[in-house]
Amino acid sequence: MTTTTPGYTAIRDGRVLRITITNPARKNALSYDTMAGLGDTVLAASADPAVRVIVLTGEGGDFCTGADLASAPGEKERGITAEMTMDVANRMIKAIVDAPIPVIARVKGAAAGVGVAFALAADLTYAAEDSYLLLAFINIGLMPDGGAAAMVAAAAGRPLAAEMALLGERLPARKALEHSLIAGVYADAELDAKVEAVVAKLAHGPRRALELTKQALNAAALTSLDAALAAEKTGQCELLGSADFAEGATAMLQKRKAVFAE
Numbered sequence: 001m002t003t004t005t006p007g008y009t010a011i012r013d014g015r016v017l018r019i020t021i022t023n024p025a026r027k028n029a030l031s032y033d034t035m036a037g038l039g040d041t042v043l044a045a046s047a048d049p050a051v052r053v054i055v056l057t058g059e060g061g062d063f064c065t066g067a068d069l070a071s072a073p074g075e076k077e078r079g080i081t082a083e084m085t086m087d088v089a090n091r092m093i094k095a096i097v098d099a100p101i102p103v104i105a106r107v108k109g110a111a112a113g114v115g116v117a118f119a120l121a122a123d124l125t126y127a128a129e130d131s132y133l134l135l136a137f138i139n140i141g142l143m144p145d146g147g148a149a150a151m152v153a154a155a156a157g158r159p160l161a162a163e164m165a166l167l168g169e170r171l172p173a174r175k176a177l178e179h180s181l182i183a184g185v186y187a188d189a190e191l192d193a194k195v196e197a198v199v200a201k202l203a204h205g206p207r208r209a210l211e212l213t214k215q216a217l218n219a220a221a222l223t224s225l226d227a228a229l230a231a232e233k234t235g236q237c238e239l240l241g242s243a244d245f246a247e248g249a250t251a252m253l254q255k256r257k258a259v260f261a262e
Helices: 032-046 069-077 082-098 114-121 148-156 158-167 173-178 188-203 207-221 225-240 243-253
Strands: 002-005 008-013 016-021 053-058 103-107 110-112 124-128 132-134 184-186
Touching: 002 032, 008 032, 016 032, 032 082, 053 188, 069 243, 082 114, 082 225, 103 114, 103 188, 110 114, 114 124, 114 132, 114 148, 124 173, 124 188, 132 173, 148 158, 148 225, 173 184, 184 188, 225 243
Parallel strands: 016 053, 053 103, 103 124, 110 132, 124 184
Antiparallel strands: 002 008, 008 016
């Protein structure tokens, strides 16, 4: 079974659901509709007892670079508010975390913005040597969302989370592995083989035992996620209406350095 919608595809392969973000021309940036559809797809898979594992990846050379700023004007014309955008992003994160089945993130190239949250919300994240995590929000006048900063802090501690969130610089995959943010880093030629070996094992594992194990791990490691998502929604909705974000977004689209208010 294959579902093809603007922005992503979902292919059912036996017990495995393979979700691929398909906007490579924009480094797999996400529109509002794509984020909403991704959440629907993960929730539907969670309710299907025949699905045992989900693989999330991006088409081409990148995983996901977060919200697509180029789609924002059209979305605003359709009446899509900042609150609505935050809600669909948070719904996707919660769908991944709360899914009763393991979710694997296969990361190549950039995982940026809410794409970092998607990667870290997965139960097992495997990355290519050339990949990196980037909380780029501060560079356009925003704050991290999708619970990304909370997930970084939970795994690696506050100092690294502060560097990533406040400086907006790339964290190479090898350093992400050193700080326990991801499960493994592999050469391009080896990444798919690793992911498929893990998929094969999980797809034939004991579904209920995997579900309860996942619940226990998340209960221990992600105790602040819900509070973080709520706080981020409040803060981000304020920032999305700010002059600094207007300048940051315009500068990014024009490929120049933002000049924020004094």
